[in-house]
Amino acid sequence: MSDLKSIVREKLRDGADAFLCLKNEEGTVLPALITDADSPDLELVEVGDSRYPLGKILIDLLREYPDKRFAVLVRGCDERALVELSKLEQVDLERLVLVGVACSAEEAAACGCLRPYPSDIALGEKVEAAPGREVIDEVESLSDAERMAWWREQFSRCIKCYGCRNICPMCFCKDCALEEPHLVEPGVIPPDFPSFHIIRALDMTGRCIDCGLCEEACPAGIPLRSLYRKMQDIMEDKLEYRAGESAEERSPLSFLGSEQDIEKLEE
Amino acid sequence: MAENGSEMNYRLVPSTCVYCGTGCGVLLEVTGDRLSGTLPQKDHPVSKGALCIKGWSVHEFVYSERRLTKPMVRSGEVLVETDWEAALAAVADGLSAARDKHGPDSVGFFASARCTNEENYLLQKLARAVVGTNNVDHCARL
Structure with missing residues (x-):
C-alpha cells in the first residue's frame, strides 16, 4: 500500500487535472485542491480526523471547470454521496477518479455508519462497525405521545441556522423549501414544529447517505442523524432501497412508481 | 464557470466570524478568484x-449590491457621490460643530462587524481621545 502523497502525485501524472483531498495547514487539516504533481503542498496532504463535504465541493468544481477531470479522496460516506449525486445528475462519475480511504476502527465505532469504507480501498484497513442505534432504540421504547414530546423537546433547541442543510452533501437545490415563506415563516425561532424538520426529513428520504455531517454541524446537538437513519431503514424495509449503495438503481422516490410500490408502503 | 485557460483554484482561508464576539472559526471558500462560500472549521476550539x-x-456582504464602495455626502434629501477628502471634511465639520455646541457626549460612534478589529480599535480611539466621549457601540451587541 502506498502513502497518500504518492497516490496524489500518481493520479495527477495519470490524467487527473486536480486532486481534491485534505492538507495540513498550520495544524488544521482542511480540504485542498492540488493541481500540480510537483506542488510543495504534496508534503502536507493527510487524511486527518475531520470530515468535510467533499461531494458538495465537487459539485461546484465540476461546474466551474467543465472540461477538467478530478481525483478525490473518499471515505465510505463520500463515495455513497457521489454515487447518489451522480444518479441525481449533480456529478459526472466519468470525470472523477475515486481514491478510497477506510475509516479506522475508532472512527467507525464513533460514527456508526453501515459501511465505513469505500468499495475500493487504497488507504487504511477495512473494518466493520455496529450501526449506531442508541437514539432510535430509546425513541422506539416510548409511546407515540411520548415520542412526539421527545422530538418536540429536541427541536425546541433549533436556532434555524440551516447548518444541517448547508453542510449536507445531498442538499443541492437552488430553491430550498425551507426558505419558502409560505412553508417556513421568516424570523421565527425555533421554527414551526414539526413542519420544518419534517420537510427536511422527507427530502432526505432515499437520499441521505448517513454521513452524519448534519448532526456534527448542529449547534443545538439535535439528533438529526438518527431521524434520517430511521427514514432510510423504513425505505429499505418497505421499498428495498438504500441511498448510495448501487450506481445504477435509482431511488424509488425519484421516479413514478407502480401501484404495487404504493401498496407496499401501506402495509 | 471559469474563463478558458484560467488556472484552476479552490482553497479555504481560515478566518474568524466577524458578526459577534464569540469568535467562531469559519473557512472562507475561494473558487477561481472569487469568494464563493463559507464552511465551518471542524476542529475549531x-x-x-x-x-x-x-x-x-x-x-x-462582500459582493452585495447594497454595499457602499464610494464615499457619499448627504445634500438635502439625496446622497451625492464624492471623494474621500470632501467626505472626511464633512464628517470632521459635523462632529466638531456638535461637540462644540452640545459637548462631547452629544456624539456617538457606531463601530461595525464588517470592519477589522484594528479599524474598530481606531474608531474607539478617535471617540475617546479626540472627541472625548465613551459613547461607542457595535452592531454585534444588539
Missing part, C-alpha cells in the same frame, strides 16, 4: 464545527 446563520452567511 470555539465553535467545534458549528455556526449560526450569520456565520454561514458571512461571505455574502
Whole structure:
C-alpha cells in the first residue's frame, strides 16, 4: 500500500487535472485542491480526523471547470454521496477518479455508519462497525405521545441556522423549501414544529447517505442523524432501497412508481 | 464557470466570524478568484464545527449590491457621490460643530462587524481621545 502523497502525485501524472483531498495547514487539516504533481503542498496532504463535504465541493468544481477531470479522496460516506449525486445528475462519475480511504476502527465505532469504507480501498484497513442505534432504540421504547414530546423537546433547541442543510452533501437545490415563506415563516425561532424538520426529513428520504455531517454541524446537538437513519431503514424495509449503495438503481422516490410500490408502503 | 485557460483554484482561508464576539472559526471558500462560500472549521476550539446563520452567511456582504464602495455626502434629501477628502471634511465639520455646541457626549460612534478589529480599535480611539466621549457601540451587541 502506498502513502497518500504518492497516490496524489500518481493520479495527477495519470490524467487527473486536480486532486481534491485534505492538507495540513498550520495544524488544521482542511480540504485542498492540488493541481500540480510537483506542488510543495504534496508534503502536507493527510487524511486527518475531520470530515468535510467533499461531494458538495465537487459539485461546484465540476461546474466551474467543465472540461477538467478530478481525483478525490473518499471515505465510505463520500463515495455513497457521489454515487447518489451522480444518479441525481449533480456529478459526472466519468470525470472523477475515486481514491478510497477506510475509516479506522475508532472512527467507525464513533460514527456508526453501515459501511465505513469505500468499495475500493487504497488507504487504511477495512473494518466493520455496529450501526449506531442508541437514539432510535430509546425513541422506539416510548409511546407515540411520548415520542412526539421527545422530538418536540429536541427541536425546541433549533436556532434555524440551516447548518444541517448547508453542510449536507445531498442538499443541492437552488430553491430550498425551507426558505419558502409560505412553508417556513421568516424570523421565527425555533421554527414551526414539526413542519420544518419534517420537510427536511422527507427530502432526505432515499437520499441521505448517513454521513452524519448534519448532526456534527448542529449547534443545538439535535439528533438529526438518527431521524434520517430511521427514514432510510423504513425505505429499505418497505421499498428495498438504500441511498448510495448501487450506481445504477435509482431511488424509488425519484421516479413514478407502480401501484404495487404504493401498496407496499401501506402495509 | 471559469474563463478558458484560467488556472484552476479552490482553497479555504481560515478566518474568524466577524458578526459577534464569540469568535467562531469559519473557512472562507475561494473558487477561481472569487469568494464563493463559507464552511465551518471542524476542529475549531470555539465553535467545534458549528455556526449560526450569520456565520454561514458571512461571505455574502462582500459582493452585495447594497454595499457602499464610494464615499457619499448627504445634500438635502439625496446622497451625492464624492471623494474621500470632501467626505472626511464633512464628517470632521459635523462632529466638531456638535461637540462644540452640545459637548462631547452629544456624539456617538457606531463601530461595525464588517470592519477589522484594528479599524474598530481606531474608531474607539478617535471617540475617546479626540472627541472625548465613551459613547461607542457595535452592531454585534444588539
